[in-house]
Amino acid sequence: MTVPAPDRQWRDAWRFLAFTALVGFQAMAALLAMVVCVAMIVTLPLLPHVIRFVRGLAARERDRVGRYLATAIPPPPPGTSGSVAEVATSLHDRRDAQWLALQGTLGLLAGSVAIGSPAGLAQNLFIALFWPFLPGATSTVDTPVDSWAGAGVAALVGLAYGLLGVFLVPPLARWWARASAARLAPPRRSLTERLAEVTATRAAALEAHGTELRRIERNLHDGTQNRLVAVVMHLGMVERALSRDPAAALPMVASAQKAATDALAELREVVRAIYPPVLVDRGLTGAVASLAGHCAIPCAVEEHPVPRMPAAVEAAAYFVVAEALTNAVKHSGADRITVSLREEGGALVVEVTDDGRGGADQEHGSGLAGIRGRVAAFDGSTRIVSPPGGPTVVRVDIPAGP
């Protein structure tokens, strides 16, 4: 490990702390906005916007503090919405709120040292040098500067500001970086909870995988194989008929051909269910555009650049969109559907919104349960918001990798 030169260390610390003041201002503004949103009941619907801003701020701080401390600060798991009820019960949002309160107060104070020290130094030195042109000038600690002696005092005051900065900024920056990191990182005890969750979803994933294998086996065994047996059987009959009564062979050839065509149609279905060919050809965006094109309700795809994800993740996302569209067509009575694909913090986010009647049955709808199961197998999260009267939003977050 290389230790940077002391002057570089100081400059980094100073820059870090000065930015902290800036973030502190934003945090204070956000705090005020939150208080106003809650206090005036009518502005409550604006709260999610403020929350989104706070999350963005926290995410950027995680990055910045992480860079300063040269360690990555893990982000909270994705998947919670900005709805008021969810925010109030979300552990991560409560931690973010604690961080926000600290950042808006202590952070702002600590940051002001970084800005105040050079500013005080500059101002006092300026006054000490140019007092003859500044009648009635005083130093920043209110000593009159109307003689060279007064100017000397002002210069000393400036020097004191400078020394304060030199000695205070590095330890203050370190202390504040550690304090923020502790607040911004997910709580330690949640790792045990996460392990339990991962173990549960892993079991569910294995179960789902087993069910899937059995389904594929059944389709191939009972469907395609039987059709091919029929083909072979009919060809055998053709062989016999050709030597006895060639005219009788023709209908058998037709039967063999029909059985083979059925087998092919079934195979296409099985292949589509395992891994849709269009996904191989065109990637997730192309495949989803194709799904949207088939949809009986006008469906727009919001494309954001999404990198290629692991095949299993793309397939899961594809089936989620397919299932959500089928559901919307069957139950929503919507006029428009929007599908949005994007990447957020290493997770693939799929959002299907329809302007239908809402009130989706999350307990009994097998389609929605299917989506949940598929997504849970990847340790992802599913959120379905469907108030009576709509709109219905199905959002899933699928982590793309380790």
Added chain:
Amino acid sequence: MRIVIAEDDALLREGLTHLLRAEGMEVTSAVDNPDDLLAALAADLPDIAVVDVRMPPTFRDEGLRAAVQARKQWPGLAVLVLSAHVEESYATELLADGAGAVGYLLKERVGKVADFLDALERVAAGGTAMDPEVVGQLLVRRRSDDPLQRLTPREREVLGLMAEGHSNATIGSTLVISDGAVHKHIGNIFTKLGLPTTDAGHRRVLAVLAYLKA
């Protein structure tokens, strides 16, 4: 008819060559990758190219891309694309240049030799051959206010066959109805869907497909 075949599976390539030669067609070359296809077309332009969608090197949609590129290079070149699965959006890409002489069929349609040869001739003559499955994907159940709901079952059948690229005569013989009846059905369909009456042929297919995609 002079034909170039591009299919990477040796068994299918040989089989298709054999089938077409047995029917008195001239297979000028049979290749197994998109580069060789474009080279073969450049060396000796055939009446029609029969192209598989998945080919080396990545086994995605090279064949389709090669077909689209070939039609840019030789406008009006007849191309019949074969695939193990059909995707309505691929059909759109093939039809995008509006030049006609395009076919897009499931590979297994080759088994019905007479129908396959009919499609081949239709495309070589500047017409269209869309797989019934592509048309089926376009005819999915739509919302209640869709004008398609106002069509009678017979009219939907006629619409489907029109979209596949069949002529009035073929539609009549397929559904076992008279030419006059076909004419009447088509008139009704265009009125109900609010489409301007278009002459028979490729333009009509494009109008119908465009309507179904909208």
